[in-house]
Amino acid sequence: MSTPDPMTGPAVFRRDKVFEFLIPKQVDDLDLSHGTALYLENISVNFDGFQAINGLNFYVNTGELRCLIGPNGAGKTTLMDIVTGKTRPDTGTAWFGQKINLLRMDEAEIAQAGIGRKFQKPSVFENLTVFDNLELSMAGTRKLWPTYRARLSSETMDRIEAMAGTINLLSQLYAQAGSLSHGQKQWLEIGMLIMQNPVLLLVDEPAAGMTHQEMDRTVELLTTLAGDHAIVVVEHDMDFVRALNSPVTVLHQGSVLAEGSMAEVQSNTDVMRVYLGTESSSC
Amino acid sequence: MSDSSTTAPSTSARPQRSRLSSIIFILTLIALIIGVSICNQLPAEHPLYVSNYMVTLLGKYLTYAILAVAVDLVWGYLGILSLGHAAFFALGGYVMGMHLMRQIGDRGVYGNPDLPDFMVFLNWTELPWYWMGSDNFAFTAMMILLVPGLLAFVFGWFAFRSRVNGVYLSIITQALTYALMLAFFRNEMGFGGNNGLTDFRELLGFDLRSDTVRLGLFIASGVALLLVFLLCDSILRSRLGKVAIAIRDAEDRTRFIGYRVESVKLALFALSAMIAGIAGALYVPQVGIINPGEFAPLNSIEVVVWVAIGGRGTLYGAVLGALGVNYAKTWFTGAFPEAWLFALGLLFVVVTLLLPRGVAGLLKFKRSSQAAS
Numbered sequence A: 001m002s003t004p005d006p007m008t009g010p011a012v013f014r015r016d017k018v019f020e021f022l023i024p025k026q027v028d029d030l031d032l033s034h035g036t037a038l039y040l041e042n043i044s045v046n047f048d049g050f051q052a053i054n055g056l057n058f059y060v061n062t063g064e065l066r067c068l069i070g071p072n073g074a075g076k077t078t079l080m081d082i083v084t085g086k087t088r089p090d091t092g093t094a095w096f097g098q099k100i101n102l103l104r105m106d107e108a109e110i111a112q113a114g115i116g117r118k119f120q121k122p123s124v125f126e127n128l129t130v131f132d133n134l135e136l137s138m139a140g141t142r143k144l145w146p147t148y149r150a151r152l153s154s155e156t157m158d159r160i161e162a163m164a165g166t167i168n169l170l171s172q173l174y175a176q177a178g179s180l181s182h183g184q185k186q187w188l189e190i191g192m193l194i195m196q197n198p199v200l201l202l203v204d205e206p207a208a209g210m211t212h213q214e215m216d217r218t219v220e221l222l223t224t225l226a227g228d229h230a231i232v233v234v235e236h237d238m239d240f241v242r243a244l245n246s247p248v249t250v251l252h253q254g255s256v257l258a259e260g261s262m263a264e265v266q267s268n269t270d271v272m273r274v275y276l277g278t279e280s281s282s283c
Numbered sequence B: 001m002s003d004s005s006t007t008a009p010s011t012s013a014r015p016q017r018s019r020l021s022s023i024i025f026i027l028t029l030i031a032l033i034i035g036v037s038i039c040n041q042l043p044a045e046h047p048l049y050v051s052n053y054m055v056t057l058l059g060k061y062l063t064y065a066i067l068a069v070a071v072d073l074v075w076g077y078l079g080i081l082s083l084g085h086a087a088f089f090a091l092g093g094y095v096m097g098m099h100l101m102r103q104i105g106d107r108g109v110y111g112n113p114d115l116p117d118f119m120v121f122l123n124w125t126e127l128p129w130y131w132m133g134s135d136n137f138a139f140t141a142m143m144i145l146l147v148p149g150l151l152a153f154v155f156g157w158f159a160f161r162s163r164v165n166g167v168y169l170s171i172i173t174q175a176l177t178y179a180l181m182l183a184f185f186r187n188e189m190g191f192g193g194n195n196g197l198t199d200f201r202e203l204l205g206f207d208l209r210s211d212t213v214r215l216g217l218f219i220a221s222g223v224a225l226l227l228v229f230l231l232c233d234s235i236l237r238s239r240l241g242k243v244a245i246a247i248r249d250a251e252d253r254t255r256f257i258g259y260r261v262e263s264v265k266l267a268l269f270a271l272s273a274m275i276a277g278i279a280g281a282l283y284v285p286q287v288g289i290i291n292p293g294e295f296a297p298l299n300s301i302e303v304v305v306w307v308a309i310g311g312r313g314t315l316y317g318a319v320l321g322a323l324g325v326n327y328a329k330t331w332f333t334g335a336f337p338e339a340w341l342f343a344l345g346l347l348f349v350v351v352t353l354l355l356p357r358g359v360a361g362l363l364k365f366k367r368s369s370q371a372a373s
Helices: A076-084 A107-113 A130-137 A144-149 A154-166 A182-195 A212-225 A238-244 A262-267 A269-282 B003-007 B019-041 B052-075 B085-107 B117-121 B137-161 B166-185 B211-237 B239-249 B251-256 B261-287 B297-310 B315-335 B337-354 B358-372
Strands: A036-047 A050-061 A065-069 A091-096 A115-118 A200-204 A230-234 A248-252 A255-260
Touching: A036 A076, A036 A230, A050 A076, A050 A230, A050 A255, A065 A076, A065 A238, A076 A107, A076 A115, A076 A200, A076 A230, A107 A115, A107 B251, A115 A182, A130 A154, A130 A182, A130 B239, A144 B239, A144 B261, A154 A182, A182 A200, A182 A212, A212 A230, A212 A238, A248 A262, A248 A269, A255 A262, A255 A269, A262 A269, B019 B052, B019 B211, B019 B315, B052 B085, B052 B211, B052 B261, B052 B297, B052 B315, B085 B137, B085 B166, B085 B261, B085 B297, B137 B166, B137 B261, B166 B297, B211 B239, B211 B261, B211 B315, B239 B251, B239 B261, B251 B261, B297 B315, B297 B337, B297 B358, B315 B337, B315 B358
Parallel strands: A065 A230, A065 A248, A115 A200, A200 A230
Antiparallel strands: A036 A050, A036 A091, A248 A255
């Protein structure tokens, strides 16, 4: 019996290839040269028979501010879970820029690549101070030993204090995050998100639990951030979405129903039927 | 938010991270070590005399305190409730026990220069491969860290990567220590089976039965506790320590800001197991025996009770708990032997209900209420 050809035989015997698990995972540099930060194509997710996402196509341009609306169960949070690596889709592709395949990375890698997320429920580290919360989320090393050896330079202290000023928590910089009010926790989480300096921000219901003044400031902050960062905002509050004055994507039953400005979307008959129609009284 | 908290200077000034409690703890520990050493030298009729019995007892408590610090590191700060830490403690103890067995040499009952007595008794003709090198102290010292550390690493690798959490993880750790207990009970394992390893004579040429060596072991345990405390304290004060607390409080959030939760857990869990191994290795020469009973699931649970009573989430609390509960245990088992388990159970219930942060929490509360008034 002849030995298998080392160049063309079965993969195991080929000398010009190594096993896939031996190839070190490439930390690709983010390539945004085509102006699109996020590509989701033909994504489907099925949770035990419930089709949460159904053949979804969704693109976000760099520096764009985009609102994502849709009735409960439309798949908004699932979409964020897919982008941040919490949920794996059954089919479809998810690319961050041209080169980074999100479906091959875990949550930590995706976060390090430049995607930040704010949860629906404010989720801060309650037993740490506001300062510590901001320090931990600050962009920088995530490896064990450097994290242990990390020392605060006066420069980073200044950065943290400046951020605390932006989110109006400077007077509570050394208070435990758990002692903050609901709205302040929302602000802190937004601050943590910005400290990560992500390319793409996913913001789930930022206005929940905020007063009207706080909401206005959130709108202001998000609009300022757009341009440097691509931002996807999921929100139920229509006044808030209108105030953001940005393109809107309507999700329904796991796929995109309509896209366009708020005015266009609102006049869309499909949208009026499935979503706005039922809430038109509150709009 | 109330107005007072937004204007209070206490929240706007950068607080000195409470180094005070650590310094007090370190000084107290050093004072204890020196004090006991001096009082042990006094004549027996002196009122401050500390008996040799007491010295060994305290030395044993100090090794328990090291174990408690190890458990507090992963439970109090990282949120991993390990109910199997006694396994790492016992493994460290066994490695030390093997070395001490080899030190007996030909002075055993059977007079075999290479084989420990129990192997001769079982008609073994040569030393199993895993006993190789155990006559060398440096190798033994390395293995005291490596064996528990490696087991914890492999165990943690599978558990944390599969994201096993909470109660499920606790149950698996119980299963781990129980499985090890059953294995070590078997004579074929080559660790003395039911009887374990005992009848030790010397460590590094020093007679283990002499009072000076017993004092030396007490001091070594105290110094080990001090070093372990300093190491854990430095980790918990660093950014890594904050990441640990972040993982304890909101694991997913920590992932989404880019920290690899599994790696942090794995590193600290393995480190904690090594610390437990050191504790076990110091424990064995002081009590003179190591047997599979040390792997009993109940032992691991008891350690958790010490930490809970002392106050989890504070290193000195864990030490206080270990020393206090064990002192109470010694006293109780002398005065009312049957009542001990009930007393321990009652203590645990009372602390859980009334002092969720343990005795250390009580101290903290007092201090902060004083500061407020």
